[in-house]
Amino acid sequence: MGKRLEGKTIVVTGASSGIGRSTAMEFARTSPKNLKLILTARRIDTLKEIAKEIEKEVGSGVQVLPVKLDVSNPSEVRGFVDSLPVGFKEIDILVNNAGLVKGTAKAPDISDDDINVMFSTNVTGLINMTQAILPIYKKREDGGRGDIINIGSIAGREPYPGGSIYCATKAAIRSFTDAMRRELIATRIRVMEVDPGQVETEFSVVRFYGDKTKADAVYAGCEPLTPDDIAEVVVFNAARRENVVVADTLIFPNHQV
Ligand code: NDP
Numbered sequence: 001m002g003k004r005l006e007g008k009t010i011v012v013t014g015a016s017s018g019i020g021r022s023t024a025m026e027f028a029r030t031s032p033k034n035l036k037l038i039l040t041a042r043r044i045d046t047l048k049e050i051a052k053e054i055e056k057e058v059g060s061g062v063q064v065l066p067v068k069l070d071v072s073n074p075s076e077v078r079g080f081v082d083s084l085p086v087g088f089k090e091i092d093i094l095v096n097n098a099g100l101v102k103g104t105a106k107a108p109d110i111s112d113d114d115i116n117v118m119f120s121t122n123v124t125g126l127i128n129m130t131q132a133i134l135p136i137y138k139k140r141e142d143g144g145r146g147d148i149i150n151i152g153s154i155a156g157r158e159p160y161p162g163g164s165i166y167c168a169t170k171a172a173i174r175s176f177t178d179a180m181r182r183e184l185i186a187t188r189i190r191v192m193e194v195d196p197g198q199v200e201t202e203f204s205v206v207r208f209y210g211d212k213t214k215a216d217a218v219y220a221g222c223e224p225l226t227p228d229d230i231a232e233v234v235v236f237n238a239a240r241r242e243n244v245v246v247a248d249t250l251i252f253p254n255h256q257v
Pocket of ligand 1: 153197
C-alpha cells in the first residue's frame with residue numbers, strides 16, 4: 001500500500017490535533033520513504049512539535065513542512081499555495097479535515113458568531129483550499145490528476161437536535177463533494193469523502209467552549225472511535241489504485257448504530 005504513496009506531496013488541514021494529526025502520522029508510517037507532508041492549522045507551535053514527532057518516528061524519508069494557515073481566510077489560503085517552497089509545490093493529495101463545532105443551542109438561539117465560524121471554517125474553508133489546489137491538479141496531463149479527501153461527518157446524513165448548523169455544514173460538504181466528483185469525471189482527479197461518527201478528540205471540548213466536564217459527558221457509557229481509526233481509512237482510500245475511487249465512506253463506533 002505504501003508503494004502507491006511513495007513520492008507524494010500531501011497537505012493535511014487541521015493537522016494540529018485529532019484526526020488531522022493522526023492522518024499525517026498514518027501517511028508517514030505507511031510510506032516512510034520519499035514522502036512530503038505539509039501540515040497546516042492555526043497553532044503553528046503544535047504543528048512544529050508534531051513535525052518533530054513524525055521525523056523521530058519514521059526518520060528522514062519523510063519531509064514535514066508545518067505551515068500556519070487559517071482555512072477560512074481566502075487570501076491566506078491563496079498565499080499559502082503561492083509561497084510553498086520548491087519541492088513542496090506539486091501537491092498530490094489534499095485532506096480537507098479542518099473543522100469545528102460550537103455549542104448545542106437549538107436553531108433559534110444560535111449566535112451569529114457561532115453560525116459564521118462553523119460555516120466559514122467547515123464549508124468555505126474547505127472550498128477555499130479546494131479552489132486553491134485544484135489548478136495544480138488540472139495542469140497535469142490528461143485533464144488532471146490528484147486526490148481531494150473531504151472529512152464530512154455522520155452529522156451531514158443524520159442531523160440531530162442542537163446540531164442544526166454543524167449538521168448543515170456537513171450536509172453542504174456532502175453536496176459540494178458529490179457535485180465536484182461529477183464535474184471532474186473522466187479526469188484522474190479523485191474526489192472522496194470520509195464521514196466519521198463519534199471520535200474522541202479535542203473536538204468535543206471545543207463544542208462546549210472548553211468545558212471538559214460537559215465534553216466527557218458526551219462520551220459517558222460509549223466507546224468512541226480513536227483518531228487513528230479514521231486516519232487508517234483516509235490513508236487506505238488514498239492508496240487505492242488510480243482507477244479506484246472510494247467515493248464515500250461512513251465509519252462509526254458500534255454503539256452508535
Ligand atoms: P479537533 O478539534 O481535534 O481538530 C480540529 C482541527 O481543525 C484542529 O487541528 C484545528 O487546528 C483545525 N482548525 C479549526 N479551525 C481552523 C481554521 N479556521 N483554519 C485551520 N485549521 C482549523 O477535531 P477532530 O480531529 O475531531 O475534527 C477533525 C474533523 O473531523 C472536523 O472536520 C470535524 O468536523 C470532523 N469530525 C469529527 C468528529 C468527532 O467526533 N471528533 C465526528 C465527525 C467528523 P487549529 O486550532 O490549530 O487551527
